[in-house]
Amino acid sequence: MKQVVNTEQAPKAIGPYSQAIKANGFLFISGQLPADKDSGNIIDGGIEAQTQQSLENIKAILAAAGSSFDNVVKTTVYLKDMNDFAAMNGVYATYFTQACPARACLQVARLPKDAVVEIEVIAILVK
Numbered sequence: 001m002k003q004v005v006n007t008e009q010a011p012k013a014i015g016p017y018s019q020a021i022k023a024n025g026f027l028f029i030s031g032q033l034p035a036d037k038d039s040g041n042i043i044d045g046g047i048e049a050q051t052q053q054s055l056e057n058i059k060a061i062l063a064a065a066g067s068s069f070d071n072v073v074k075t076t077v078y079l080k081d082m083n084d085f086a087a088m089n090g091v092y093a094t095y096f097t098q099a100c101p102a103r104a105c106l107q108v109a110r111l112p113k114d115a116v117v118e119i120e121v122i123a124i125l126v127k
Contacts, residue, residue, distance in 0.1 A: 007064035010057040011035040014112065020061050022125060027065050031078065031120040032057040033112060042113045047084040051091040054119045059095075067123045072101045074122040081116065082107040088117060 005020035005027070013019055013030065020029040034043050034050035035057065043053045062068050075096075079088060085105065101121070111118050 005061060005065045007060055009037060009060035009064065011037050011040050014040065020065060022065060025125050027062070027067055027071075027123040027125055029058055029061050029121045029123070031076075031118040032061070033115045033118050035113070035115075042115050047079075047087045047116050048091050050115060050117050051088045051119075054117055055091070055095050058119060058121055062121075062123060065123075065125070067125060069095050070099075071123040071126060072096070072121045073124055075101050075103045076120045077103065077105040078108045078111060078118040079105065079116065080108065080111055080114075084116060 002021050002023040004018045005022055006018065010019055010032070017030050020027055032054045034053035035041060036043055036053075037057070037060070043049060059069065062071070077088065077092070079085065
């Protein structure tokens with residue numbers, strides 16, 4: 001059984017997908033762009049600002065599902081330019097401070113709306 005998770009505190013999905021899905025004790029959050037929740041537009045700023053916005057969008061979805069960063073077990077970070085890795089990692093480290101999740105980080109040719117970063121996560125749901 002799966003349950004759709006949506007919140008107005010994060011940008012709406014821009015295609016045929018959900019912000020997140022609860023299933024079998026896990027929460028699967030779709031890749032979050034650094035988009036403003038109200039306009040849906042990518043925020044101004046470089047990799048640090050955009051990484052922070054992506055993670056704030058994830059934080060809002062985690063909260064809507066009754067979870068938090070403490071319960072994240074896996075992340076995938078998509079970067080437009082791997083030269084941004086250190087700067088992204090600096091911001092990322094402020095959200096994940098202990099028992100950090102497993103992670104993959106990939107450089108991709110292009111991201112939706114020409115963002116420089118997109119982040120997806122899997123979290124466990126604790127009762």
